[in-house]
Amino acid sequence: MDSPRTFASLINQHSFKGKKTAPLCNFSFFLGAGFPKSWDERFPLENQLFEFKYKEWNPSGQALEQFLTLNNYQVHGLDITCELFKDIVYQIGMMKKYAVVRSRYLDEQNIAIVENELKALIVEKFKNMAPSYPVNPDLDKFCFDTQLSDDQQTILQLFSRLLRDADGSESLPEGVRPHFITTNYDATIEAILDNCAGPDESFLRHTYRGITPRQCCCGKNRATAIHDHGFVNNLLKVNGGFEIYETPLGYEFDYREKDFRSLKLNPPQIMLPSHEQDYQQKYFQAIFPKVIRLLHESTVLVIVGYSLPEEDALVRLILKQFAEDRSDGYNKVVFYIDLAIDDTQIHRINKIFHHSGERRCLTVIPYTGKFSAWARAVLEHLS
Template sequence: MMNSPRTFASLVKQHSYKGKKAAPLCSFSFFLGAGFPKSWDERFPLENQLFEFKYKEWNPCGRALEQFLILNNYQTHKLDISPELFKDIVYQIGMMKKYASVRSRYLDEQNITIVENELKALIVKKFKNTAPLYAFNQDLNKICFDAPLTDEQDTIQQLFLRLFKDSDGAERLPEGIRPHFITTNYDATIEAILDNCAGSNGSFLRYTYRGITPRQCSGKNSGTAIHVHGLVNNLLKINGGFEIYETAAGYEFDYSERDFHSLKLNPPQIMLPSHEQDYQQKYFQAIFPKAIRLLQESIVLVIVGYSLPEEDALVRLMLKQFAEDRSDGYNKTVFYIDLAIDDTQIGRINEIFHHTGERKGLTVIPYTGKFSAWARAVLEAMD
C-alpha cells in the first residue's frame, strides 16, 4: 500500500507552480470532520458528544423544550437527553414543520420554531462550556487563538501555509495548488488557522469565499463583495457555523459571544442532527451547489476525522460527486486520515465510491493516526 504522507508530498511537488514555466491550477480539497478540531485541541467534542445533555445542563434554560417534551408524553423529571433522543426530538420537529397535519393539537409553526431555536442555543452554550470559541480581535482584525500554539498545532498550520505558498495568482492567472476546505464542524478552528496563515496584515476573508457573502463580519463591513478567481480559495461549512447569522439585511458573520437569550431570539445557522437531515433552509441550499462543484473540480480529496456515518446520507451523496463514475476518478486521489484502522477506512470509502481499486479508477490511500502526525510526515517528505 502506498505511503500516505510521501504520496501526498509528491503530488504537492508535481502540481506546485514553483520552478515551472506553467502549472495548471490544481484544487486540493480538505473535508474536515469532528476529528479535525479534536486533533487540533483535545478539548473539542467528538460528533455526538455535543448533542447529549444531562438534566442539569438543559432544564434550567430549556423551558420551551421541556414543555414540548411533556406535550409529547416524555417523562421530563431528571431526564438526561442522549444523542439518540436528541435526534428523535429534532426529527419530530422537522416533520411537524413540514407537515402541519401531524402536529400535536397545541403546536404551530411559531412555537415549533421557538423549541428549535432553544435547541440551537443549548448547543452553543454546551460548546462554550466544553471547548474554545476563538474570538475575533477588533484591533488585530483577526480570529485569534486562546493560547500559544503547541508543536502539533504549529505543524498543522505550517502544512496549510506551505500549500498556500505552492499557488500563484499573478496577473489573475491561477497556477499551482489551490487548497480548499469543506467542513461539517460548527466551530472556528479552520478560520483561525487560515487567518494566521494570511500574515499579520492580511485577513482570510479577503482571499476565502464562504459560499455566501456576509454584509458584515463581527461588526465590520465585509471587505470583498465579489472575489477574483486568481487568488481565492473556498471554506464551505455544510452544517453551518456558530458565527453565521441571518438578518433582515442578509447574512453576517459574528465571532463574538452572545448570551443565551440573544441566541434563542436569533440562533446561528447550524444543522441539527436528526434521523432525517433537512437541508431545505436557504443557507444550506446556497452552500451545497458550491461544495459539489468544488469537489468535481478537485483532483485531491483529503478526508480528516470524518466517520462517514450512514445518517449523513446527503453528505455522502455530495462526497460522491468527487468521482461519481470510475472515469471521473481517473487521476484523482482520496487521502483518508482517521484513528480507525486502514481496513475500516477502506470499507467506509468503498460504500461511497464503488469503483475504488479498479484499473484506472479512484485511488484511495488510508492513514491511521492523528492529523498532526500525518502533517509532520508530509512536511518532512517535502523538505
C-alpha cells in the same frame, strides 16, 4: 502506498514554483469532527455536543420542557442522550413539514421557538466544553487562547505551505489551490487560516464562503464582495456555523460571543442532527451547489477525521460527486486520515465510491493516525 510521501509528491508536481506554467490543481480538505479534536483535545466529538444532563437543559427556559411534556416524555430528571436529541429534532422536522401530524397545541411559531432553543443549548454547551478563538481588535486576528503546541505549529506550517504553492499574479490561477469543506460548526479552521495569512491580511479577503455576508462582525477587515478567481480559495460549512446568522437583510458573519437570550431569538444557521436531516433552509440550498462544483473541480480530496456515518446520507451523496463515475476518478486521489485502521477506512470509502481500487479508477490512500503526525511527515518529504 505511503500517504504522506505521495501527498508531498503531488504538491511538488503541481506547485507553480520553479515552473514556467503550472495549471491550477484544486486540493480539497473535507474536515470532520476529528479535525478540531486533532488540533486541541478539548474539542468535543460530535455525539458529546448533543448530550445534555437534566440540569444542563432544564434551566434554559420553558419551551423545550413544555414540548417534551406535550409529547408524553417523563420530563423530571430526564437526561437527553444523543439518540433522544435526534428523535426530538426528527419530530420537530416532521411537524414543520406536515401540519397534519402536529399536536393540537403546536403551530409553526412555537415549533420554531423550541428549535431555536435547541440550537441555543448547543452553542452554550460548546462554549463550556471547547476553546473559543475570538478576534483580537488590536491585532485584527483570530487569537488562540494558549501558546501553540508542536503539533499545532506543524498543522499551521502545512497549511501555510499549501497556501504559498498557488499563484494568481499573472491573472491566471496556477499551482496548488487548497480548499476546505467542513461539517463542523466551530471556527478552528478560520483561526488557522487567519494565522497563516500575513500580519496585515485577513483570510476573509481571499476566502469564499459560498454565501456573501452583508456584514462581518469580526474585526476591521471585511469579507470581499466578489472574489477574483486568480486568488480565491473556498471554506464551505455544510452543516452551518456558529458565526452564520440570517437577518431580514441577508446573512452576516458574527464571531462575537452572544448570551443565551439573544441566541434563542436569533440562533446561528446550524444543522441539528436527526434521524432524517432537513436541508431545506436557504443557507444549505445555497451551499450545496458550491460544494458539488468544488468537488467536481478538485483533483485531490483529503478527508480528515470524518467517519462517513450512515445517518449523513446526503453528505455522503455529495461526497460521491468527487468521482461519480469510474471515469471521473481517473487521475483523482482520496487521502483518508483517521484513527480507524486502514481496512476500516477502505471499507467506508468503498461504500461511497464502489469503483475505488479498480484499474484506471479512483485511488484511495488511507492513513491511520493523528492529522498532526501526517502533516509532519508531509512537511519532511517536502523539505
